[in-house]
Amino acid sequence: MINTRWGLAQKSSRPSWRTALLFSLSVVVSGCAAVKPAEADKPALYVYSTIDALLSGAYDGELTVKQLVSKGDFGLGTYNRLDGEMLVLGGVPYHFKADGSVTVAKPDDRIPLAYVLPFKPTHRFTLAGSPAAMSLTDIEAAIDARLPNKNLFYAVDVTGQFTGITTRAIAAQVRPYRPLAELVKTQVLFPRASATGTMVGIRSPAFSKGVSVPGWHWHFISDDRSYGGHVLAIGLVNAVANITPSHKVELDLPGNEDFANSDQTRDRSAELHQVEKQQK
Amino acid sequence: MINTRWGLAQKSSRPSWRTALLFSLSVVVSGCAAVKPAEADKPALYVYSTIDALLSGAYDGELTVKQLVSKGDFGLGTYNRLDGEMLVLGGVPYHFKADGSVTVAKPDDRIPLAYVLPFKPTHRFTLAGSPAAMSLTDIEAAIDARLPNKNLFYAVDVTGQFTGITTRAIAAQVRPYRPLAELVKTQVLFPRASATGTMVGIRSPAFSKGVSVPGWHWHFISDDRSYGGHVLAIGLVNAVANITPSHKVELDLPGNEDFANSDQTRDRSAELHQVEKQQK
Incomplete structure (x- = not known):
């Protein structure tokens, strides 16, 4: 009952035939274990501004980091002037800059766009790529297979061993601001052969287009907190994933x-794809 | 400062040249007077479900009328099984059915889709059509001219004397439900030569497409509470309008x-236009 409400399928502890078919023999996907499916745990996804505003060049917000983390301990976004990438994990707001540095943001730093929620996972499962690592597409498909309700929002952390990572960050801008699709050509790429760390992901339903990024949006941070950014490519060797569903948005x-x-007013789908997914 | 924050233009008490140009001599539009622009008044628009879910045939929700009116005293929506039209005014949830009846909904009636907020108007102005009544397009343009920030949500009531009204309601459905664009062909029209009453409108920004109806969405109720529904056409003779801006959505x-x-996942813009605007 609770499970249906959250839209998460109860699965056996062994891979289903469908899963086996999807991922062939190259990937071992364990079952999906309910962790804490209490009815009372209904975290609201807090959204500040809209993806379409950012795409159009609205790179300065009024929201402070302090205000943001009061709304949720988990999520992603960026900083004013489009200064790099944001990842919030365990309540800590990390800041990846285009010079490759990783710092903790100050409470009075400001934000033009962010998505955070109180991370209260209801389901946990393991993912493993063998012999080849799971690609980003594989990872998303493996998680999607556990989400029959694609019309909710989900926050997911994936923690473990990764390979073939490429993150990016964009440098802080000066006015007059140009649209994001132009600036993404100046993004700085940070490739790394391997790292242990955490992928922080938000999955948004199709109807939220304009407000959020439909489908998955991933940022990454290494265990030693020295490396990360917006994920353009990644390979998963083995990891544990936790899912927090949300059917409330603020x-x-x-x-x-x-x-x-x-x-x-414009349809910015093509710009969004260029900005979120492409390596120049 | 407050005015800028709400995105409402301060206007003089006399029609501007731009307004005069827009509406020629046929319409007298008075200035826009700030009523209660307190910073603390930031009503959140409560949205239950999405317009795309309704368009696809999701006509049953779990939300009760009692729960809905706890979120706002003003707004619009429909009832489970797509049973007619909803209008909430002064905290009273009215129910327009396809048999032409107007009743007050019961607290435990359920709702598949609704948009309500605590109505706390910040601006008030008069509208008048002379010698010809203002059309729905004229009314929307006259209000839009006062809203330089088209990226917020607005709730508006327009109370006065109207002419040439056509409302509609759709009859309650039985499963299996068909998509709304098919059912709208069965809508019942309620034309009326004139009425005094209130238009209840919600204006949603373009980026909320999928969740809400971009642009204006109007329901109407007569002063004697015997007539109303979803507005397909209306003429405004003279009326007073109050605007409540909202930059928060729940x-x-x-x-x-x-x-x-x-x-x-489909783009339902064409279906939406057919459902919201067309008289069959």
Whole structure:
């Protein structure tokens, strides 16, 4: 009952034939164990601004890091002036800059766009690539196979051993701001052969297009907190994943002129794909 | 400052040249007076389910009327089984059925889709059509002219004397449910030569497509509470309008199978236009 409500399929502890078919013999996917499916745990995804505002060049928000982490201890976003990438894990707001540095953001740093929630996972499972690592597409498909309800939001952490990672960050901008699809050509790539660490992902339903990134959006941070950013490519060797479903969203729109004047009437799907997925 | 934050233009008490140009001499539009622009008044628009779920045929929700009105005293929506139209005004949930009846919904009636907020208007102005009544398009343009920030949500009531009204309601459905664009062909029209009453409108920004109806969405109720429904056409003779801006949204997604299984990946813009605007 609770399980149905969350839209998470109860699965046996052995791979189903469908899963086996999907991932062939190259990937071992264990079952999906319910961790804490209490009815009361219904974390709201807090969303500040919209992806379409960011795509149009609204790179300055009023929200502070302190305010953001009061809304959730887990998530992702960016910083004012489009200064690199944000990842929030265990309540700590990390800041990946285009110079490759990883720092903890200050409480009064400001944010143009972010997605966070109180991470209260209801399901946990292991993922493993053998003999070849699971690609990002494989990882997303393996998690999607456990989410029959694609019309909710999900936050997922995937912690373990990874290979063939490419992250990116974009340098802080100066006004007048250009649209994000232009700036992404200047993104700095950070390839790494292997790392242990955590992927922080938000999955948004198709109807939230315009507000969020439909499908998966991943940032990464290494265990030693020295490496990370927006994930463009990654290989999973073995890892544990935790899923937090959310069927509540709290959307908070900036009150500034940039947001008011941003053109959010265009279909920016193509720009979004270019910005989120492509390595230049 | 506060005014900028709400994105409402401060206007003089006389029509601007731009307004005069827009509406020529046929319409007298008075200035926009700030009523209660306190910073603390930031009503959140509560949204239950999504317009794309309704378009796809998810006509049963779990939310009760009692729960809905606890979230806001003003708004619109429909009832389970797509049984007619909902309008909430002054905290009273009205129910327009396809037999033309107008009743007050019961607290335990259930809702598949609704948009409500605590109505706390910040701006008030008069609208008048002379010699010809203002059309729905005129009314929307006159209000839009006062909203330079099209990227917020707005709730508006327009109370006064109207002419040439056509409302509609759709009859309660039985399973298996067909998509809304098919059912709208069975809508019942309620034309009326004139009425005094209130238009209840929600304006949603373009980026909320999929969740809400981009642009304006109007329901109507007569002063004597005997007539109303979803507005397809209306003429405004003279009326007073109040605007409540909202830059916060609380989205609540149904936990049932209908919502989980609804196909919300398609672009339903054309269906939406057919459903919301057309008289068959």
